[in-house]
Structure formats: structure tokens, C-alpha cells
Amino acid sequence: MKKLFQRISQWIAQNLFHHQSLSGYAQPLIQWFKPGWRSHAWRAKVVVMQQVKADVIELELEVAGSWPSHQAGQHVQLTVEMNGRLTSRVFTIASSEQLAQQQRRIRLVIKQYSRGQFTPKLAEFINTGDWLNISRPMGEFTLPDTASNTTRPVLMIAGGSGITPFIALLETHLAKLQQPVSLLYFAKKDQHLFNEALASMALSHKHFSYQLLVRETDGDIANHLDLDDKPWVMMCGPAALTSSTHKALDAVGHNDDLRIQEQFQPTSQPLQSDCDKPVTIGLKLQGLYQKLTLKKNDNLLSQLEQQGVAVSSGCRMGVCHQCQCVKRSGIVRDTRSGQLSAPGEQLIQLCVSQPLGALELEL
Template identity: 40%
Template structure:
């Protein structure tokens, strides 16, 4: 109760999400790796995989609680003197963590990426990083009926954790449809071992064909629940199919869906002494980065709060909750905020 009251005080009067975040700069004088709301994790192994994937094994501190298979964490590392945060789904099960004290991430990297492009080198140079508590509700719920997992590319990560955790808890048929570029499928040895150990599990390694429906391998007679993770357009096709046939459907997306107001809406944003023009067709963070304004990027989907700032006046829409802010002074997160009126911000 005391911590809750302290955090409420911090939001109202100190313009920070929590009191711990407010004192973070002071704590880092004594413990440079300390971050509010995060846990220290020891870097155990960093191994490149085929087709630009990276396997990262971490040992979280004893204070970190376990996760539910399918959940994600925020990973924070120091890159070129800056703390950068991105969100990744855990590719290992809670049973694995309980037995070893370790968690695994399977990350698709890009040489052009500000974060993933430098991740292997950054983790090789620093013995520890920071992780958040596990979050998310993309978890298995279908113990008593058939289920089909549909993964696209790096969308295989939550499926690996859920299959590893739940195959021993159900006798209902479980099928994995794994779409990736030719020869780019990950962890195929693990999937083969699971199929040999559990007769009610099968998997198919598939490539996308514009002439062939993604859903052709789903047996409608079984009326399965569908779990899907992949790019937005990929998941939309699976969701439409599930809705059409009244199947249970659960999904985990890689990013934030951005509803538009009107394409031509433009607003002025006063930041300190300067005024900038933004549109309602994108979030504020992306537009500020394009203008090279002094903003800090974290996860980019409204979880880590690194991009928060003070809105002095005006109205924004929070795209995670679809709620409008009030017109007065308020903390906002730039990565999920869409301008609805002229604004005054303090960065």
C-alpha cells in the first residue's frame, strides 16, 4: 500500500511512472547497472544461428520470478554508452528455468538495426544485462481440445516455449505449422525430438506461396483452437479464417497496430522554444526521430516507459488503450501517443 501511494505521488508531482524511476539516476551513481523495475541477468551464452538469428542464454537474479510459456520480457543492454530496450518473447519454458535457473531468447537480428544489429557484440562485452518481469497473455489454454500453432518467421519463439511446457500436460492433438524462408526454420532438432517423444504432436516446415492459402493444413473437422504469431498481414489471414469458421483464436503480435485518425490531420507541437508540425498518421516517437529531436527510444510498444515525457497541454490518444488524455499536464509515452490536437511537450 505504501509503495502504491509513493508511485501515485511520483506520477502526480514528480512526473515519473514510479518513485523508483525518479531515484534511478541517484542509484546508478552507486550501482551503474541498476534500473527501476528491472532485474539483473548474467549473460551465459550468445550464439549466432543460421539466417541472422541469435540465441541468448541468461541467468536472471534470484529476485526474478518465473514466467508463463508464451510471455515476453524487456531486454536492456548498453550500446555505445546508451541503454537500449527491446521486447522479446522467451523461447524456453518455465520448467527449464526451474531446473536450470536459465532462460533463452531466440532473436532475429538485422545488420541495419540499431539494437539487434549490435546485440551480439554488446552482450559479448558486458557480463550482465537487465530484464523486466515477464508479461503478456499469449498463453496456452486448450488442454482439453485440439490446438494448431501457426508461426511465421521469428514467431516460432513463443511456440517453442508453449510446446515444451504443455505437451506433457495434455493428450489432445497439437500441431505446429511453421512458415519461414526455405532452409531458414529454427530449432528443427528440438521440434523433431518433441515429435518423437509425444505421439499427439506433429509439425510441418512450410514456405509461403502466394497461390496457396496459409490455412490449407488446418483440419476443420477437429475444430481446433488456433495460436498464431508472426507478421501483421500473416496473422490477419489466420484470424480471418478462424473467425469465419468460429474457431478459438489467440495471437501475439510483434508490434503495435496504429489506428489512424484522418490522413491529412496536422498539428503543431511546441517543444521548449521550438515548434514542429506532426500528423495523426503515426505516433509521436517516430516523427520526432525523423526530425532528429532529442528523444529516447526503448521498446517502441508502450512497455518500458523509456520514451515518456511531460505533456504540458493538448490531447493525445494512447494507442494501447484507445483512450484520450486530458488537456492538462500529464505523463505520456511517445511510442504509443498519437496527436489529436496541438500540443506542448517537455522533453
């Protein structure tokens, strides 16, 4: 009966209100009375907040009772009220499953990008003792059972802040794993994180080794891969690192099924010759209709923001659905997969959609 009700309400939300759920549709109204509220969110209290490097901040959060503990390698969406607007971003949990299960705590280690809209302002809007909204844990960048139940080595490849899931994975699984585990960690000179934690893990677990690498001086990933024992390869980092790793693995015939990947930038392939040609967008926003001229070579979210359109957004990588809107007509391209949409009405996420021609949108 409960399932039937859920299905009916989901059908009404999607077909009448073009939202994934009725609570999502009612969200703006509820937030008007209770600004911190979000549908499908849990509460977490900031218990530690410290600047660990000039541009890296660490948050330790105590999660409220019903939050479902994460699997190492997963991420959460954090929602913070900034200047009266709820703003969300997705961050990987950089602490073990045991810490969440036993102490109800998770740690986020957040790189602050000077040109970002969220991370550089965190210290301004969050204090120790504040309550934040977090989502349930999400993501599939976890250690498969088959990897932990064999003697096949595990090779981890991290780039920049892509180190965070590996810290959670190592803290959670290292003591149980029997096989060799190694980590190749690329970052800019003097920008490697978790140096002490890695050194201490290597000291206490003889089957773990790691290398801190700098692309400019240590060269490409291909120079550092040891694939003789056909390891499981887990990789997390910018698109350039993951794609050059795939290339190097393909070159030696490394099995696709032994690769697990998390990439934190969409592969935005430029459109061909006409990518600078303008396209016309008809936009209906809060009942008002306007026409805008956009380019084909950038996602809709950034372009609408540049033109001063107030658009909700969160993760900016196709995860949180906050930028979702109704496309009435026209074709968009998904920047993650390169797939083209159907020309008719459908829900799209602005942050991972590039316009291919004239579009009609309703926000």
C-alpha cells in the same frame, strides 16, 4: 502499512513527478553513479552466446536468485548499455519453465534486423560472462488451464520470430498434453528457426505435428486451417498474419473465446485523408522549449528521433514505458487500439501515440 506507503509514494510519483514510481524518477541520477542499474530490474549473466544463423543470435542467460520464473509464452525486457546509453528491447523467452525453475536459465533467440538500433549491435556490446539487466517476466500469451484440461486440440500459428513463445510452450507442456497439438509456422524461404527442435519433438510425441510454410508458395493461412474439432487457436506473428487468421476463423464461426493472440507489431491504421498534414508540437525538454513540425501518420517516438530529439526508448511497442512522457495538451491516438486520448494533461507512451493535432509535450 507497507501497502499504504506504496500507495502514497505512487501517488507522489504520478502526481508530482509524472512517473509511475519514485525510483523511476530517480533512475537517471542513480544511473549516473551506477550505469548498469535500473529500477524493477533483475540481473542475468550471459552464459552462452552464439550466432545460430547469419541474422539470428541465441543468448542463454543465468538469472539471479530472486528472479520470478516465467510462464511459457511470456517475454522479458533486456537492457544493455550501448555507447553509454541504456537501451532496452523486449524478447520472448524461448525455453521451458522447467529450465528456469531447475537450472535458473532462460534462452532468448533474437532475430537481428539490419536496420535496427539494437539487435544488429548485440554482438558488439555483449560478451559471454557479461551481466545484463532483465525485467520480470511479462505477458499473457500462456496456455490457459482450461486448454490443458480438455481433449480439445490445440492449433498454434506462428509467423517469423513469433515461433519463440511456441517453443517455450511446447517444451513446457507437450509431454503433459493428451490432445492433438499442431503448429503452422510461416517464415520466409529457408528462414524457419528451430527446425531440429521441432523435428525431434514430433518424433518423440505422436500427438504433435507441424508444417513449415512459406506464404509465397503455400498461400494464405486459410488454406491450411483444420477447424473441424473446434481447436484452441494460439497465434503469434505479424499483424498481417493474425488479422488474416481472425478473418478465416470468423468465416467459419470459430468461437472468439477459443483464440489467444500475441502480435508483435502494433496495428497502425493510417489516418484518413489528412494524414500527411503537418501538426505543430511544442516540446519542453530539459527546461528548453522548442517547436517541431510532425506528421499525423507516424508515431511520436520515430518522428522525434528523426528530428534529432534525444528520447529514451526501449521496446518500441508500448510495453516497457521507457518512452513515457507528459502530454500537457492535445489529442493523440493509441496505435494499438485506435483510441483517442483526452485533450488534457496525461502520461503517454511516445512509441504508440500518433499526433492528431497540435500538442504540448514535456519529456
